[in-house]
Amino acid sequence: MAGGTNRADIRPGLRVAIVLKKDQRTGALTEGVVKDILTKSPYHSRGIKVRLADGQIGRVHAILGPAA
Known part of the structure; x- marks a missing residue:
């Protein structure tokens, strides 16, 4: 489970865990x-x-992998 601090690691279609503002x-x-x-x-x-x-x-808090 990778972190989400680098833009290059994230692309549309990836499954991620995010922290909402609230x-x-x-x-x-x-x-x-x-x-x-x-x-x-x-x-x-x-x-x-x-x-x-x-x-x-x-x-993004964590990158979980490709979308199912």
């Missing part, structure tokens, strides 16, 4: 498939921001 205090993770990468910089210390296929937006 869950930042608790650190609760939400799993989904990446639709769009929203962070423009190649690196972000708190995780690359993505939009999931279901429309939720958050920072």
Whole structure:
């Protein structure tokens, strides 16, 4: 399970675990498939921001692998 701090490691179609804005205090993770990468910089210390296929937006905490 890799981290999600490097933009080059993330691409649409990957299954990831993200932390939603509302869950930042608790650190609760939400799993989904990446639709769009929203962070423009190649690196972000708190995780690359993505939009999931279901429309939720958050920072990647872990890369789980290819979508099923």
